[in-house]
Amino acid sequence: MSTDEAGHIGAGSRNGARSTQGAGQNLVQLITPAGERISHPEFDFWVKDVSDEQLCSLYEDLTVIRRIDVEATALQRQGELALWPPLLGQEAAQVGSARALREDDYIFSSYRENGVAYCRGVDLTDLVRVWRGNASSGWDPATVNMATPQIIIGAQTLHATGFAMGIQNDGADSVAITYFGDGATSEGDVNEAMVFAASYQVPVVFFCTNNHWAISEPVRLQSHIQLADRATGFGIPSLRVDGNDVLAVMAATRVALDRARRGGGPTFIEAVSYRMGPHTTADDPTRYRDPNELEDWSAKDPITRVAALLDRKGLLTDDLEQRVKGKADAVAKEMRSGCISMPDPEPLDVFKHVYSTPNSWLDRQQDHYARYLASFGDPAGAASQEGAR
Template structure:
């Protein structure tokens, strides 16, 4: 729907009505997500975070799909979906606390219908399918979306989720961000057919979308969610995109991929594509562009200052997140740990 040259294209099946205000909103969200992501990489390199998985290059897939959600829809992310979190109005500091290692999750999923990051590859597809099955049994007018990568499609959990979702006609959208690399394994080592075609084997619809086109991602995801709400079952959306950075800050992509490939995909940059479209139509004046950059920078500065001053939690807090209502065995273990910890203080005093 938006070519790499910034030209608007209308699709006969998935159409989307847009206006300058929507386009500016999508642009601002992508710019903000990229700036927050860059701050995460920098903070990890400075030793302030344990790890950071970059979303660089995948902003359109995440922002477009996230803006297709209604407030009462539920999103189940993996661990790279920072732009989705921002669109769902999750405080980015909650993400940073987790990657600093001071929380196990950091937010209440019910606050924004945005569930916790899942680092176990593909496990969140089962969580989402189970939740969607519950939604279906309740007869609720809502839908569920779950995010995962191309590498996750090789996991049994994902294929089990596909099967359960199809058999139980669950109102769930499987949103696969095919960024071409499962760490150092190319996507053609994950599947001999395009990933979206796997849906047919389980009995539901699959579609591939240009993952660097924010409008296409918005239109197709919105249609998939509407379809799920109508009781027409699951749908697989394969957002064909590219991971411009490393898999995580613990990875060195220069060891397994060619620089020319990265340069080729850089010419399809999703943010540059939308900005070109805005510029061509006179819908983004310098004041707007400057304000977006300044607002993103202010957010990055807030994140930086907050992370650097973030206190470590008392170790006893780890015992409080196991059971919602407490448990006598956990209470006993916590008391034993506190006695053990106090013994070091007693030794120092003596």
């Protein structure tokens, strides 16, 4: 796979793709907001296997993930969750990339990639376990090859790069992929990760969802160039894709994965999307965002454009819509039930899973805390003391 002088991925066959223009890149797009399928000689190859049935499946994924997001937001507003990071408007970036991955590829995400987690098979209750405050992490990473979400902005890029170095040393052809937002590109961790990834040419994909806002700061304040062009300064080839186009995202991710599997090293993908909701449910975007901007991006909605494409192909039948809605409602119901019925953690559970082997320092802390609880007549503290005798 070749790259041009600016460091953008380039080729006209299965070995890569080119989408460059001067110092910046045009957006790779295969489905217009109106639902028109655009023929692209360089990227069509990467999604030529996507059948009508699979396109309907992608539409279901997008719809279900949005329903999960809406339900989780409602749970937070009703006091069942302490916090929730909405992904409204970013469904295509998550579905398109997640469905391009192999089972043995490993994911390192931020706190917003709940759609990726759903595609990966994470249990619905586990999606909200942390946000309810019932656990330190949501799921067992080993069961789905996806690390639990990273709250520290950008730290997961270092974890992904280190994991990819391990893949390289093992001689495997799996790939590590890390998700982060536009704001994270200003963090030192992300830049350090790209230095190591480029130096050792490890199989890692840096997937940046540019949703235009880092909490209340616009992306134009953080970068006066396209984010994809930042990667070229590290010697990492990049792609800039319409993040609201599920097929274009899938194609770009497959290009990057193929490059990594062939020993071509890291790739940076900038998926240009928009955060239609708040940064988290603790945020009020109306205080800093022009409502006209939201209206403009609503016209580029990732779900309505796939629905329009299906309609053009005669696939958007009443049966399909009812099946998709039924699946979305069932998933939301299961997640809500799992959330509300989740047992509260015991006070001493905070000491569990801190170390993999016995630790006298931690044991001493637990004993002191148990004695403290017992002084109030707390049965958990009393039981712990009794067990220690």
